[in-house]
Amino acid sequence: MQSNLQATIIISTYNKPEWLKLVLFSFDIQTTKKFEIIVADDGSDKRTKTVIDLFTERTDLKVIHVWQEDDGFQKTKILNKAIVTSNADYLIFTDGDCIARKDFVETHLKLRQLRKALSGGYFKLTEDVSKKINTQVISDQKCYEKDWLIAEGQPATFKMNKLTTSNAKANFLNFITPTKATFDGMNVSCWKSDILAVNGFDERMKYGGEDREVGERMMHNGIKFLQIRYSAVCVHLHHDRPYKNEEALLLNKKIRQETKREKCTHTKYGIHKA
Template structure:
């Protein structure tokens, strides 16, 4: 165990071993190495286990694979298990399809504040550009360069500003963006104690806003969410969402409305069941 452990990176995944391989590589080349990685695996098959095993052999980082059997979309349950297994006081959440820029961890650590959570950004790659990502592209950080992306066919949009390396520009854009700072599981960080205080994720929730709901409880409990979407960035690899379904979305919406209406600060369906 690293003695100067400053963060636990929690990466959620499900049967995307080729994407996870790239994501893990992006954490292996971070500008700071004082963190551990926990992979919160919602029932992937042996291919994912093999990718994690291979990566663990070749990295100096401490890597834990927390797995549960596939029983439909149960991401909230595996995330709660990962929170419990974490060894650092500070947690950074991302997904197994988001490649982190090499200053990702350093930025979250530099900007963290007591009684605050940080809401980062992500830039969506097209299916075509996603297929052109390689280990070399990640090592050379080309997937964060506008010129490379445009040359490979990524449409030029305002959202490319999320890839800025100018701190001044990032601070300005964070300040003027109309997008609210929320708990978005692709790129968010907070103190472990603040998450435990609201009892983690509500395990009744399926796909669609399940991460926002825990953030809403944290806000109700006095945690301020700070906007860093132009400072801490990752690129999101393209994939389909076969787990989206109307019934689950309605249930999640109902739970979120209850949280909002009651100004809930705690879920009895979280880490500790009551």
């Protein structure tokens, strides 16, 4: 283990190698290097492995590729494998379509507290702007600049405040936002021991609220979620969601309702099976 290892970044992905390449690049230029990366891969083909191998050759960061056979949407299962594989005491979760600003890891590490989890946000890019993102744009940090985004066709909205670089403004907006601090898999961090204590993700769950549910169990177990949506910044590349289906959403809703009603702190369908 790296002696200065402070965090494991867990990036979930499925067959989006071009985007993963950009996401990995964004972590290679972070202001701190005290972390390892685990790519939690829910059954991608060889193109994704090629991207990870090429990145691993040229980065100083430790990169681990955790993969499972493609058998439909099984993100919860691969995330549990990634948690078990991680070497750090602190975990930062994000997705393979979210490009992290260069202070992303440093911000999560700076704000972490015992018995707390950090709930970040993301700024959604339009389809046209998403297509203009490349390593040069990320290197220059243009995709976090309001003026550049507007010039490229991104509509100017209040949500652009999510890209602020002012700590005072970020703290104020975090304080007044009506959005609850939850476990949102695109940008969230917690202590490894706190997610292990609730047995990780519920592997029965498909797409839709599967990350919120583990957060709800953590809350029932005494973990407080802190709002940092204006502090830890990432931009989200545009895409469709072909894996979204009503049957899965209904099942997930039922599981979440039970978790809330029973104030569950543990799942029998997590890392350790009952």
